[in-house]
Amino acid sequence: xxxxxxxxxxxxxxxxxxxxLSCEQNLNHDAMYWYRQDxxxxxxxxxxxxxxxxxxxxxxxxxxxxxxxxxxxxxxTVTSAQKNPTAFYLCASSILAGKETQYFGPGTRLLVL
Amino acid sequence: xxxxxxxxPGMFVQEKEAVTLDCTxxxxxxxxxxxxxxxxxxxxxxxxxxxxxxxEQNATEGRYSLNFQKARxxxxxxxxxxxxxxxxxxxxxxxxxxxxxTSYGKLTFGQGxxxxxxx
Numbered sequence: 001x002x003x004x005x006x007x008x009x010x011x012x013x014x015x016x017x018x019x020x021l022s023c024e025q026n027l028n029h030d031a032m033y034w035y036r037q038d039x040x041x042x043x044x045x046x047x048x049x050x051x052x053x054x055x056x057x058x059x060x061x062x063x064x065x066x067x068x069x070x071x072x073x074x075x076x077t078v079t080s081a082q083k084n085p086t087a088f089y090l091c092a093s094s095i096l097a098g099k100e101t102q103y104f105g106p107g108t109r110l111l112v113l
Numbered sequence: 114x115x116x117x118x119x120x121x122p123g124m125f126v127q128e129k130e131a132v133t134l135d136c137t138x139x140x141x142x143x144x145x146x147x148x149x150x151x152x153x154x155x156x157x158x159x160x161x162x163x164x165x166x167x168x169e170q171n172a173t174e175g176r177y178s179l180n181f182q183k184a185r186x187x188x189x190x191x192x193x194x195x196x197x198x199x200x201x202x203x204x205x206x207x208x209x210x211x212x213x214x215t216s217y218g219k220l221t222f223g224q225g226x227x228x229x230x231x232x
Contacts, residue, residue: 033220042117042204042222043158058219088156099146099165100208102220104158 002027004105006091011110013078013085021076021108023091029103030096032074036060037088037107046089049074050096078110086112115140117205117223125229126195133180134190134226136205144210147188148220149179152202161203164188165210192228200230 035043045058049068063082092102126132
Protein backbone atom coordinates (compact mmCIF):
# COMPACT_ATOMS: atom_id res chain seq x y z
CA UNK A 1 0.00 0.00 0.00
CA UNK A 2 1.20 3.53 -0.79
CA UNK A 3 1.55 5.95 2.05
CA UNK A 4 3.68 7.81 4.52
CA UNK A 5 5.28 6.12 7.50
CA UNK A 6 6.74 7.78 10.55
CA UNK A 7 8.76 6.16 13.26
CA UNK A 8 8.86 5.83 16.13
CA UNK A 9 5.31 6.49 17.31
CA UNK A 10 6.64 7.72 20.67
CA UNK A 11 10.11 9.09 21.35
CA UNK A 12 11.71 10.13 24.59
CA UNK A 13 14.55 12.60 24.70
CA UNK A 14 16.93 13.31 27.53
CA UNK A 15 18.21 16.80 28.17
CA UNK A 16 20.99 17.77 25.77
CA UNK A 17 20.34 14.86 23.45
CA UNK A 18 19.75 14.97 19.70
CA UNK A 19 17.02 12.70 18.38
CA UNK A 20 16.00 11.87 14.82
CA LEU A 21 12.44 11.29 13.61
CA SER A 22 12.00 9.17 10.52
CA CYS A 23 9.64 9.92 7.62
CA GLU A 24 9.37 7.70 4.55
CA GLN A 25 6.93 7.89 1.62
CA ASN A 26 6.34 5.55 -1.30
CA LEU A 27 3.92 7.84 -3.11
CA ASN A 28 6.61 9.15 -5.48
CA HIS A 29 5.88 12.66 -4.20
CA ASP A 30 8.42 15.36 -4.91
CA ALA A 31 7.79 17.54 -1.87
CA MET A 32 8.00 16.64 1.80
CA TYR A 33 7.23 18.67 4.91
CA TRP A 34 7.65 18.61 8.68
CA TYR A 35 5.10 20.21 11.00
CA ARG A 36 4.95 20.61 14.74
CA GLN A 37 1.66 20.53 16.65
CA ASP A 38 1.34 21.64 20.26
CA UNK A 39 -1.69 20.60 22.35
CA UNK A 40 -4.91 22.24 21.20
CA UNK A 41 -3.11 24.11 18.43
CA UNK A 42 -2.83 24.06 14.67
CA UNK A 43 0.23 22.90 12.79
CA UNK A 44 3.34 25.01 12.25
CA UNK A 45 5.85 24.36 9.48
CA UNK A 46 9.38 23.45 10.52
CA UNK A 47 11.09 22.59 7.21
CA UNK A 48 10.10 21.56 3.72
CA UNK A 49 11.83 20.12 0.69
CA UNK A 50 10.68 20.23 -2.91
CA UNK A 51 13.57 18.31 -4.42
CA UNK A 52 16.33 15.95 -3.35
CA UNK A 53 19.32 17.66 -1.73
CA UNK A 54 17.39 20.89 -1.22
CA UNK A 55 15.23 22.11 1.66
CA UNK A 56 13.85 25.36 3.03
CA UNK A 57 13.21 26.68 6.53
CA UNK A 58 9.65 27.07 7.65
CA UNK A 59 8.33 29.28 10.43
CA UNK A 60 9.96 27.53 13.38
CA UNK A 61 13.19 25.97 12.06
CA UNK A 62 15.41 26.96 15.00
CA UNK A 63 16.66 23.92 16.90
CA UNK A 64 15.83 21.51 14.08
CA UNK A 65 17.73 20.10 11.10
CA UNK A 66 16.75 17.98 8.11
CA UNK A 67 18.27 16.16 5.16
CA UNK A 68 16.86 14.98 1.83
CA UNK A 69 19.32 12.51 0.38
CA UNK A 70 16.60 10.36 -1.18
CA UNK A 71 13.26 11.28 -2.67
CA UNK A 72 11.49 8.85 -0.34
CA UNK A 73 13.04 10.01 2.93
CA UNK A 74 13.03 13.25 4.92
CA UNK A 75 14.35 12.71 8.46
CA UNK A 76 14.05 15.44 11.09
CA THR A 77 16.63 15.88 13.84
CA VAL A 78 15.57 17.66 16.99
CA THR A 79 18.78 19.09 18.38
CA SER A 80 19.69 20.05 21.93
CA ALA A 81 19.24 23.68 20.84
CA GLN A 82 15.47 23.13 20.72
CA LYS A 83 14.56 24.06 24.29
CA ASN A 84 10.92 23.03 24.18
CA PRO A 85 10.74 19.97 21.95
CA THR A 86 7.76 18.24 23.55
CA ALA A 87 5.14 18.14 20.79
CA PHE A 88 3.46 16.01 18.14
CA TYR A 89 5.45 15.94 14.88
CA LEU A 90 3.74 15.32 11.57
CA CYS A 91 5.39 14.60 8.25
CA ALA A 92 3.58 15.24 4.96
CA SER A 93 4.24 14.90 1.26
CA SER A 94 2.72 16.19 -1.96
CA ILE A 95 3.23 16.30 -5.70
CA LEU A 96 4.24 19.62 -7.21
CA ALA A 97 1.33 20.01 -9.61
CA GLY A 98 -2.38 20.70 -9.49
CA LYS A 99 -3.88 21.09 -6.03
CA GLU A 100 -0.68 19.77 -4.39
CA THR A 101 -2.72 18.33 -1.56
CA GLN A 102 -0.48 17.36 1.34
CA TYR A 103 -0.95 13.88 2.72
CA PHE A 104 0.18 13.21 6.25
CA GLY A 105 1.84 10.39 8.15
CA PRO A 106 0.59 9.07 11.51
CA GLY A 107 2.90 11.33 13.53
CA THR A 108 5.54 10.96 16.23
CA ARG A 109 4.97 12.15 19.78
CA LEU A 110 8.17 13.47 21.34
CA LEU A 111 8.49 13.72 25.10
CA VAL A 112 11.35 15.09 27.15
CA LEU A 113 12.49 13.12 30.19
CA UNK B 114 1.08 36.99 5.16
CA UNK B 115 -1.79 34.54 5.41
CA UNK B 116 -3.99 33.95 8.42
CA UNK B 117 -6.73 31.42 9.12
CA UNK B 118 -9.30 31.97 11.87
CA UNK B 119 -11.56 29.27 13.24
CA UNK B 120 -13.75 30.91 15.86
CA UNK B 121 -15.48 27.80 17.17
CA PRO B 122 -13.27 25.94 19.67
CA GLY B 123 -15.90 23.23 19.98
CA MET B 124 -19.13 22.21 18.27
CA PHE B 125 -21.78 19.63 19.11
CA VAL B 126 -24.19 17.99 16.68
CA GLN B 127 -26.77 15.25 16.87
CA GLU B 128 -26.14 12.16 14.80
CA LYS B 129 -27.68 12.38 11.28
CA GLU B 130 -27.93 16.17 11.42
CA ALA B 131 -25.84 18.64 9.41
CA VAL B 132 -23.20 20.89 10.96
CA THR B 133 -21.23 23.89 9.68
CA LEU B 134 -17.68 24.57 10.82
CA ASP B 135 -16.58 28.15 10.27
CA CYS B 136 -13.35 29.31 8.65
CA THR B 137 -12.35 32.82 7.70
CA UNK B 138 -9.06 33.77 6.11
CA UNK B 139 -6.96 36.79 5.42
CA UNK B 140 -4.52 37.03 2.54
CA UNK B 141 -3.19 39.58 0.09
CA UNK B 142 -2.69 36.89 -2.53
CA UNK B 143 -5.01 36.88 -5.53
CA UNK B 144 -4.71 33.16 -6.06
CA UNK B 145 -4.90 30.61 -3.27
CA UNK B 146 -6.19 27.20 -2.28
CA UNK B 147 -8.23 26.29 0.78
CA UNK B 148 -8.14 22.88 2.45
CA UNK B 149 -10.00 21.14 5.24
CA UNK B 150 -8.42 18.33 7.24
CA UNK B 151 -9.84 16.01 9.90
CA UNK B 152 -7.69 14.90 12.83
CA UNK B 153 -9.14 12.02 14.88
CA UNK B 154 -7.80 11.21 18.31
CA UNK B 155 -5.17 8.96 16.69
CA UNK B 156 -3.44 12.11 15.44
CA UNK B 157 -3.24 11.50 11.71
CA UNK B 158 -4.37 14.39 9.48
CA UNK B 159 -6.92 13.27 6.89
CA UNK B 160 -7.53 15.43 3.83
CA UNK B 161 -11.24 16.12 3.28
CA UNK B 162 -11.82 18.77 0.63
CA UNK B 163 -10.15 21.47 -1.48
CA UNK B 164 -11.40 24.77 -2.92
CA UNK B 165 -9.42 26.92 -5.33
CA UNK B 166 -9.95 30.67 -5.16
CA UNK B 167 -10.86 30.78 -8.85
CA UNK B 168 -13.17 27.78 -8.75
CA GLU B 169 -16.62 28.94 -9.74
CA GLN B 170 -18.49 26.19 -7.93
CA ASN B 171 -18.33 25.18 -4.31
CA ALA B 172 -16.39 21.97 -3.77
CA THR B 173 -18.18 18.81 -2.68
CA GLU B 174 -16.80 15.43 -1.62
CA GLY B 175 -19.45 12.97 -0.49
CA ARG B 176 -20.94 14.27 2.77
CA TYR B 177 -18.53 17.20 2.83
CA SER B 178 -19.16 20.47 1.06
CA LEU B 179 -17.41 23.79 1.22
CA ASN B 180 -19.45 26.99 1.43
CA PHE B 181 -17.00 29.36 -0.24
CA GLN B 182 -17.80 33.07 -0.06
CA LYS B 183 -14.85 34.85 -1.59
CA ALA B 184 -16.00 38.41 -0.89
CA ARG B 185 -16.42 37.55 2.79
CA UNK B 186 -13.18 35.52 2.81
CA UNK B 187 -14.91 32.57 4.34
CA UNK B 188 -14.65 28.86 3.55
CA UNK B 189 -17.00 27.02 5.87
CA UNK B 190 -17.13 23.23 5.93
CA UNK B 191 -20.57 21.64 5.90
CA UNK B 192 -20.90 18.02 7.02
CA UNK B 193 -24.25 16.49 6.18
CA UNK B 194 -25.80 13.51 7.94
CA UNK B 195 -23.27 13.49 10.78
CA UNK B 196 -21.94 10.15 11.96
CA UNK B 197 -20.36 9.19 15.28
CA UNK B 198 -17.08 8.68 13.42
CA UNK B 199 -17.08 12.35 12.45
CA UNK B 200 -16.11 13.27 16.01
CA UNK B 201 -12.63 14.76 15.63
CA UNK B 202 -10.67 17.99 15.38
CA UNK B 203 -11.14 19.83 12.08
CA UNK B 204 -8.59 22.20 10.59
CA UNK B 205 -8.94 24.77 7.86
CA UNK B 206 -5.75 25.61 5.95
CA UNK B 207 -4.64 27.64 2.94
CA UNK B 208 -1.76 27.94 0.49
CA UNK B 209 -0.83 30.39 -2.21
CA UNK B 210 -1.21 29.20 -5.78
CA UNK B 211 -0.13 30.51 -9.13
CA UNK B 212 -2.72 31.50 -11.69
CA UNK B 213 -2.78 27.95 -13.02
CA UNK B 214 -3.85 26.58 -9.65
CA THR B 215 -0.58 24.93 -8.64
CA SER B 216 0.18 25.56 -5.00
CA TYR B 217 3.51 26.59 -3.61
CA GLY B 218 4.78 27.59 -0.22
CA LYS B 219 3.58 26.45 3.16
CA LEU B 220 0.19 25.43 4.44
CA THR B 221 -1.12 27.90 7.00
CA PHE B 222 -3.45 26.25 9.52
CA GLY B 223 -6.17 27.58 11.77
CA GLN B 224 -6.46 26.64 15.44
CA GLY B 225 -9.02 23.94 14.77
CA UNK B 226 -12.55 23.09 15.89
CA UNK B 227 -13.38 20.03 17.97
CA UNK B 228 -16.56 18.40 16.68
CA UNK B 229 -18.49 16.02 18.91
CA UNK B 230 -21.31 13.97 17.42
CA UNK B 231 -23.92 12.79 19.90
CA UNK B 232 -25.97 9.62 19.33
